[in-house]
Amino acid sequence: MRKLMAAAVLFAGCVPAFSQIQFRDITAQAGLRFTHNNAAFGKKYLPETMGPGCAFIDYDGDGYPDILLVNGEDWQGHKRTTSTLKLYHNNHDGTFTDVTAKAGLAVSLFGLGVAVGDYDNDGHDDIFVSALGQSRLFHNNGNGTFTDVTKAAGLWGPNEFSTSAAWVDYDRDGKLDLVVANYVQWSIDGDLRCTLDGTHKSYCTPESYKGTSARLWHNRGGGKFEDATQKAGLYDPTSKSLGIAVLDYNGDGLPDIFLANDTQPNKLYLNRGNGTFEEKAVASGVAFSEDGIARAGMGVDAGDYDRSGHPSLIISNFANQMLSLYHNEGNGLFVDEAPRSEVGRNTLVTLGFACFFFDYDNDGWPDIFIADGHIENEVERVQKRVKYAEPPHLFRNLGGGKFQEVTEALGAAFAAPRVGRGAAYADIDNDGALDLLLTTNGGPAYLFRSTGVTNHSLRVKLVGTKSNRDGIGAVVRITAGNDKQNTQSQMLRSGSSYLSQSELVLTFGLGSRTQAEALEIQWPSGQVDKLANVPGDQTVIVQEAKGIVGSRGYGKGK
C-alpha cells in the first residue's frame, strides 16, 4: 500500500501532508445546539429512523456558508416538545448564531431533506424542505428573512413521504426546476409490525410498503411550478427513492437524473433534450447488484474521481451490502469498482446514508465520505458485527482508482460511532479547505472543522446570466500544470449526499501547485468560458460570458 501511495503522490505532484489533517469537532464552540427530534416513542414508526438532512446555504450572500438543519416533530397525541427547522448564521469567526426565528423559519413539520437553489434568479438562495406530509418552499426575501411560498408556487397538495430533493434546470430554460424523491406509501394506520429478534417490534424495511413516484416540478417562471412528472417520463410508482444525484453521464451537456432506490431498482434517467427522459439504469448496470437483485440504495453522489472526464457514481447501501462505486466507462456502461479497493471491503458491514466525493486534502483527487448508522437500535441482538452507532468512513483517493481509509487518522472525535444520516461540506472559515456537517438520528448535528491542510486550492463561485443564477448544472474543468491528464472536472450540483445540500461553490485541490493553467466553464446554456493562469488560494466569482468579476483570497492568497 505504501508503494501505491508513493506512486499516487508522484502522479499527482502533491505534498504528502495528508497525515497532519484533522477534522476537529467544533460543534459546541461554534454554538450549534441542535438535537434532532425523530418523534420516536416506542411504536417504531418508519419515518422516525430516516432523518434528518442538513444544508450549507449562504443565505445572506456574505460569502460565508450558513447552516440549515432539518427537524422532525412529535406525532399527534404524543406531543412532548416543540421542534422546528434551525438556521445558524456564520459569524466569520468559527461561531454561528441561531437566527431561526428572525429568519421566519421557526416552522414545525416532519422534515427530512433540504435543497438549496435560487429558483427565481433574484440572487438569493431559496430553500426547499422535503417532509413526511406537505413539503415546503421558502423564498429568500434578501433581507435575512424567508417566506413560505409553497401554496403560491403551486407546490401545495402532495402528502408524501418525501426524502432527498435537487434543483436542476433539466430543460435549460435558465430557471431551476425541482426533482423530489419519494419513499413509500406509509401512514400510522397502515404501519406494519416487523421484528428482528422475534420479540420486539423493529422498523420495517420498505419491501412491506408500496412505492411512490418521484416528482419533477417544472419552473414556469414568475415563481410558479407545475408537475411535469408524467410529461417528462419520470413517473414510476414502484420507486422507493432516498437519494438523488444530477450528473451528465453521457457528456452531452444535458443534466441526467439518478435516483437511489431502497429495495427497488435504481433509476438513471437520461435527458433526451426535449423535456423528456429515458430510463437507462438496467442497461447501464447501475440498477441492481451483480446478481441482478435490487439493493437498498440510500445516498448517492456523482463525481469524476479518476480524471477520466466522466462522472462516476457512488451509492451507499444497507448493512452487508458494500458501497457501490460505479465507474463510468464512457460508453454508457458502469462497472462496480468497489470490491477492488477498501471502499468495498470496509463498507460491507456498515449501513451508509450520506455519501459524497470531496477533496478533503486538496491534492486534486476527490475523496469519499460516508455517514453511517443503522436504522434499528436493537440490531446487535441478531447480528454480531452490525452496530447501531457506527463510525463514518473517509477514503482518501490515492489516484489510479485506489482508495485508502483514513477515518481514524482524522481524529478520535471524527471517527466516533454515531447514528449518522445527512452530511454536507463547505469551507466555513475561508481557509480553502472543506469542513463537514453531519446530522444524527435523534441526536445532535456535528460540525467538523478541517485543520492541517497544506495543499493549495482554487474555489469557484458561479454567477449565471443566461443560465440559472447559481450556475447549477455547470461543469467546471481545471487543469493545474500543462498536462491534460491533470484535468479535474466537477459539476455544480444540488442534491447528492442524503437529504442534504453542500455549498454552491466548487473547490478544486491544486496539490503543491499554486495556480490553474486552464479553467473552463461549460454553462447549462451551452456557453463555454475559458480562463488561463488563474492563481490558487482564492475564491473566484465567475460570471457567465464575462469571466472573473470578483475574488477573495485565503491562505497565501490573502
Add this chain to the structure above:
Amino acid sequence: MHYRMHVPENAGSNITLHARLLYRKFAWWNTQFSFAGEPDPEQPQPGVDADDRKFNFHGSLKGVSAKHEEITDVPIETVAENEVTLPVTGHGSAPLQQKTELHAEDWQRWNDYGIGLFLQGDLKAAQAAFQKVTELDAKNPDGWVNLGRVAVQEGDMERARGVLEKALALKPDLARANFFYAKVLRNDGKYDDAVSRLRVVVAQYPRDRVALNDLGRILFLQRKYQDAVQQLQAVLAIDPEDLQAQYNLMLCYSGLGDPTQAHEHEVRYLRFKADESAQAITGNYRLLHPEDNNERQAIHEHVSVKLPVGASAKVSQKYARRQNAVPKAARPKYTKLQYAKPGVGN
C-alpha cells in the same frame, strides 16, 4: 421459530417439553385436487386473465396416474420426536448454567440445525451450531466451511478467511471451501486468485450454475468480457432462465459494444426477474392478519397461553391443544367446498 412458554406457578421443580415434527408429502387439498378435482359446474366460465373457479373433488378416477384408481391417502409421518426435562427455578433467581452434552455422532445434526438457522437468517445461532460441529470433530472440514459461510454472509471476511483456511488445510480441493474462499479473495480485490479457486470448483462441478455465475461476474469486473460470456453462456445452457447470467450477459455485451445482444439479454432478464414490488401487495392482508404477519418474520415467536394458577394436568393439556390449534383468522376460507378439514402437516 422460537417458542415462548409461560410456566405455571405450580409447575414444580421440573418441566418436560415434548416435541414432534410431522410431515405429509402433499397437502390434503392438493392430493384431492390432483386426483379428482373438477370445476364446480355452478361456477361461471373463467375470464381470459384468470381462472379462479371453485373446484369439487367428485371427478372420475378412471385412468388416473396411480397404482390404483383411488385417491391416495398420503400418510402423516412423524419425522422426529424428542423430549427434554428442564429444571424450573423461582422468579428472580439466577438462571441455571446450561450444559450441552456433545456426542461425536451428533455432528451432522448440529450441522443440519446450523444450516436451518442460517437459512432463516439467524446468523448468531447458526454460528453457535456450526461451532459445535468443529468442537465435535475438528478434522471434519464441513464445520469450518459452514462457519466461513456464516462469516461471509455477515461480511466478516477476516473471520471467514481464518476458518476457510482451516477447511482447505484439511481438504485442499474441497469445492465448497474453494467456493466461499473465492468470495473472500474477491472482496480483497484479488480477482485472479478468486478465478483460480472458482476454476477448482467448476472442474469438479461443471454444471454448477452458482460457481459459473460467480466466475463470469469476476471476469466481467476484470473487463474480460469475452471470457465472461463463455462462462455465462455455459450457465444458460443449463438453465436458460438463469437471472444472474442474463443480467451479466447484458452487461458483457454492452462492454463488447454489441447493443443487439445486450438488448436481447436485457429483455430476457426483465422477463424472468422477480417483481420487487410484489411484497407490498401483502401489506393490507398482513395488517388484518397479525398471526400470518408473525409467521412471515424470519425469526418469530409462538407464545403459549398463560395457564391459570393451580390448573390441573387435564386443564393444562386442554390449554395446550387450544394453543396448537390454527388461529381462527389464519384458517383458510374453505367454506364453499365439501371436504374434510385438512390435518396437521400440510
